[in-house]
Amino acid sequence: SQKIEQNSEALNIQEGKTATLTCNYTNYSPAYLQWYRQDPGRGPVFLLLIRENEKEKRKERLKVTFDTTLKQSLFHITASQPADSATYLCAPSAAGYNKLIFGAGTRLAVHP
């Protein structure tokens, strides 16, 4: 069955450093991979989408990579700030298929 793995342990980093979060998937051949941010008690917010033919995508301080051979996506936040503290969810998806299955998420805590 399809499986999505994200680090279940919280990631604690110092302000200004780069945070790197990992999303691994098995039994999947996604055409896209999406990343979302979720704050406690709120709905997720869409951040970035990367296609299978794109190796890397950037948006401001965010960078996502997508390695279909390793079946892995990495999500980077550079120059992290305490306001970046949240849970980050990944969701691979097939082409032409808008139903998303989310990973469990990784909680990021950025300390001043």
Place this chain on the structure above:
Amino acid sequence: GAVVSQHPSWVICKSGTSVKIECRSLDFQATTMFWYRQFPKQSLMLMATSNEGSKATYEQGVEKDKFLINHASLTLSTLTVTSAHPEDSSFYICSVPTHGPYEQYFGPGTRLTVT
């Protein structure tokens, strides 16, 4: 993107009663909406796909007679939790997928507590 609202933001009800949650797409005509449930410290679990003008599609293990979904217009989907029990207490979130690669825009969620 799409702006999505939910109502109510939180609700407390007694065991055995029914509760209706509304999801509105404020600026996007949504033929499809999704309903998720999230328990504390867990990820979102897709419950069902709401289809405008037709029956909803439920995920495996979700009781369609317990979680009634109605998608009567392009801007409104409702989820009714019937005969609610304490184990139905959860955070219910809806989302609207946009065109193309289908990134989703989520509502703020509804916290349901069944006593």
